[in-house]
Amino acid sequence: MNVFGVGLPEMAVIGAVALLVFGPKRLPELGRTLGKTLKGFQSASKEFEREINKAMADPEQLPSAELEEPIQKSSDD
Numbered sequence: 309m310n311v312f313g314v315g316l317p318e319m320a321v322i323g324a325v326a327l328l329v330f331g332p333k334r335l336p337e338l339g340r341t342l343g344k345t346l347k348g349f350q351s352a353s354k355e356f357e358r359e360i361n362k363a364m365a366d367p368e369q370l371p372s373a374e375l376e377e378p379i380q381k382s383s384d385d
Contacts, residue, residue, distance in 0.1 A: 326338070
């Protein structure tokens with residue numbers, strides 16, 4: 309098992325250190341908080357990817373057409 313380049317032995321050491329540092333009472337709470345945070349990051353990442361793909365599929369949605377005229381005017385000056 310390998311997650312983010314961290315194998316099972318490394319995860320066991322990290323878990324043992326976390327257990328020693330936070331204690332058995334706070335560790336489940338910390339795990340839930342970490343899980344919710346990671347889920348939020350994953351959700352935001354998927355939404356960002358969807359928006360990028362949507363913009364790439366429909367070039368008319370891109371603001372480049374609105375920006376061309378002011379850019380051309382400034383280059384003519």
